[in-house]
Amino acid sequence: MTGYNSQNDVASSNGNQAGATGHKSTEYIAQENHTRSDNRIVCSLTPDEFRAVRMMSEDMYPYEMIQEIADFLVKGSGIRPKIGIICGSGLGSLADLIQNPKVFEYSKIPNFPVSTVEGHAGKLVVGCLEGVNVMAMQGRFHYYEGYPLAKCSMPVRVMKLCGVEYLFATNAAGGINPKYAVGDIMLMHDHVNMLGFAGNSPLQGPNDPRFGPRFPALVNSYNKDLINKAIDISKAMGIESSVHVGVYSCLGGPTYETIAELRALRMMGVDAVGMSTVHEVITARHCDMKVFAFSLITNKCATEYSEKKDEEANHDEVMAVAKNKQKACCEMVSRLVAEIQKSL
Numbered sequence: 001m002t003g004y005n006s007q008n009d010v011a012s013s014n015g016n017q018a019g020a021t022g023h024k025s026t027e028y029i030a031q032e033n034h035t036r037s038d039n040r041i042v043c044s045l046t047p048d049e050f051r052a053v054r055m056m057s058e059d060m061y062p063y064e065m066i067q068e069i070a071d072f073l074v075k076g077s078g079i080r081p082k083i084g085i086i087c088g089s090g091l092g093s094l095a096d097l098i099q100n101p102k103v104f105e106y107s108k109i110p111n112f113p114v115s116t117v118e119g120h121a122g123k124l125v126v127g128c129l130e131g132v133n134v135m136a137m138q139g140r141f142h143y144y145e146g147y148p149l150a151k152c153s154m155p156v157r158v159m160k161l162c163g164v165e166y167l168f169a170t171n172a173a174g175g176i177n178p179k180y181a182v183g184d185i186m187l188m189h190d191h192v193n194m195l196g197f198a199g200n201s202p203l204q205g206p207n208d209p210r211f212g213p214r215f216p217a218l219v220n221s222y223n224k225d226l227i228n229k230a231i232d233i234s235k236a237m238g239i240e241s242s243v244h245v246g247v248y249s250c251l252g253g254p255t256y257e258t259i260a261e262l263r264a265l266r267m268m269g270v271d272a273v274g275m276s277t278v279h280e281v282i283t284a285r286h287c288d289m290k291v292f293a294f295s296l297i298t299n300k301c302a303t304e305y306s307e308k309k310d311e312e313a314n315h316d317e318v319m320a321v322a323k324n325k326q327k328a329c330c331e332m333v334s335r336l337v338a339e340i341q342k343s344l
């Protein structure tokens with residue numbers, strides 16, 4: 001074979017849904033081309049470049065591959081979920097609410113990434129909550145784990161192809177708004193996409209219109225009706241004084257923010273900061289899901305310089321606060337699902 005273009009071949013192996021097998025055969029062809037007996041290099045990429053391209057293509061999830069994952073989950077559970085829930089750090093107990101759960105470990109789901117962060121169990125739980133079929137991710141994927149944004153939010157598309165219409169995304173976040181206390185809940189009504197400012201988006205790359213449009217609008221991303229219902233629920237629960245409506249921003253992490261960064265975020269109107277959710281919301285809105293999201297404020301972000309160690313954010317504190325507040329978060333989610341059930 002002459003004039004071999006490994007880049008084309010990588011793309012087509014991806015498009016063929018060949019998965020690991022396709023990639024292996026692509027690599028084989030490329031290596032063969034690099035080691036022809038006449039020593040002519042016919043591959044347009046060096047082996048290292050080829051490997052890089054191949055790794056990039058492994059991070060792409062074409063529609064058919066996502067359909068395969070969705071089919072696997074629907075077949076394995078016998079359920080078509082209506083609501084998808086993403087459990088934030090330390091909030092995995094949201095998935096424990098699910099009755100008659102069918103649990104899929106991420107490592108056993110074909111082509112699924114694995115969770116690497118403490119407090120993210122790496123399980124997908126499918127079952128029934130308040131009479132509604134739901135699917136919950138006990139463990140999400142973060143950019144800082146090394147996954148590209150499209151891969152981090154790929155499960156949202158899986159949910160969509162399983163039948164999900166509503167996305168509930170939860171997270172642990174640092175409170176920047178000085179009125180917020182540790183343990184408060186912030187219902188997200190908007191976000192500032194800092195990774196987007198830097199030119200990074202989960203929708204980067206070719207657009208597949210079967211998911212949604214090339215240029216989706218993001219105003220009104222957070223469903224107002226669901227926010228209002230959650231406010232009513234917080235009143236019924238007697239926790240309205242610790243529930244706020246605010247703006248979330250996601251940074252890349254894994255570092256917590258500097259004082260200067262936190263001051264800048266505050267000036268931009270950000271109330272809480274974390275390392276997730278925004279790319280999931282973008283992906284969900286792209287495929288026209290209704291979105292509800294909240295942050296559990298697990299720590300207060302310092303905006304003054306201090307030598308005090310206890311003012312520094314740390315993941316143990318995040319986890320401990322989440323554990324303490326999981327009951328209220330679970331109740332909020334259950335009651336909101338029950339409200340949705342009434343309207344189905």
Ligand SMILES: O=P(O)(O)O[C@@H]1C[C@H](O)[C@@H](CO)O1
Nearest residue numbers: 088089171172275276315318
């Ligand atoms: O998955 P979430 O956004 O809830 O997790 C937050 C952000 C980091 O992963 C971690 C930092 O403590 O908690």
